[in-house]
Amino acid sequence: MRCPYCGSSDTQVKDSRPAEDSSSIRRRRVCPGCGGRFTTFERVQLRELVVIKKSGRRVPFDRDKLMRSLEVALRKRPVEPERVERMVNGVVRQLESSGDAEIDSARIGELVILGLKSLDDVAYVRFASVYRDFREVSDFHALIDELSHGDAESEALRAEDAAASSE
Numbered sequence: 001m002r003c004p005y006c007g008s009s010d011t012q013v014k015d016s017r018p019a020e021d022s023s024s025i026r027r028r029r030v031c032p033g034c035g036g037r038f039t040t041f042e043r044v045q046l047r048e049l050v051v052i053k054k055s056g057r058r059v060p061f062d063r064d065k066l067m068r069s070l071e072v073a074l075r076k077r078p079v080e081p082e083r084v085e086r087m088v089n090g091v092v093r094q095l096e097s098s099g100d101a102e103i104d105s106a107r108i109g110e111l112v113i114l115g116l117k118s119l120d121d122v123a124y125v126r127f128a129s130v131y132r133d134f135r136e137v138s139d140f141h142a143l144i145d146e147l148s149h150g151d152a153e154s155e156a157l158r159a160e161d162a163a164a165s166s167e
Contacts (some may be wrong), residue, residue, distance in 0.1 A: 001029060005036035049095055050102045058102065063092060066112070073127040079120050087115040121147060 001011050008031050015028040024043040030036070049061035067088055074084060091111045095103055109131045116124040128143055 001040055003031035003036055004038055006034040008033040052102055052104050073123040077120050077123050083119060087119055091115060
């Protein structure tokens with residue numbers, strides 16, 4: 001691993017431990033050249049994923065790009081970073097375990113939308129509006145109606161479960 005301070009390629013691992021979510025390893029490193037200390041994270045990658053864009057162009061899957069787009073959707077929202085990390089890990093796991101090395105960008109978008117729907121309603125609407133290329137206010141109304149209808153269904157199911165368990 002190259003030192004981010006001096007560029008030396010001779011760095012030493014001082015400490016390794018699982019990260020909080022146990023899906024990666026956190027390594028504390030030190031550079032013998034400049035004495036700089038830094039942290040790296042190592043994740044398991046089952047396969048190299050390639051994203052097929054709408055234009056037909058193929059690009060390597062970039063987990064960090066996915067994380068950045070979620071950070072934009074979640075800006076100023078009260079969602080813990082650990083929950084976002086778990087959601088991204090789940091999306092990546094689903095993509096890697098699908099068996100396909102090439103994945104349509106639309107599939108990634110739909111998985112993210114599903115994850116955001118359970119994470120934060122406002123972020124869900126923000127992401128969906130960009131992803132689905134909303135052009136009119138009616139597009140927002142339809143999405144919010146869908147979201148409200150889904151909440152009503154969830155409430156009805158919870159009420160049915162509560163009634164069934166009290167019998």
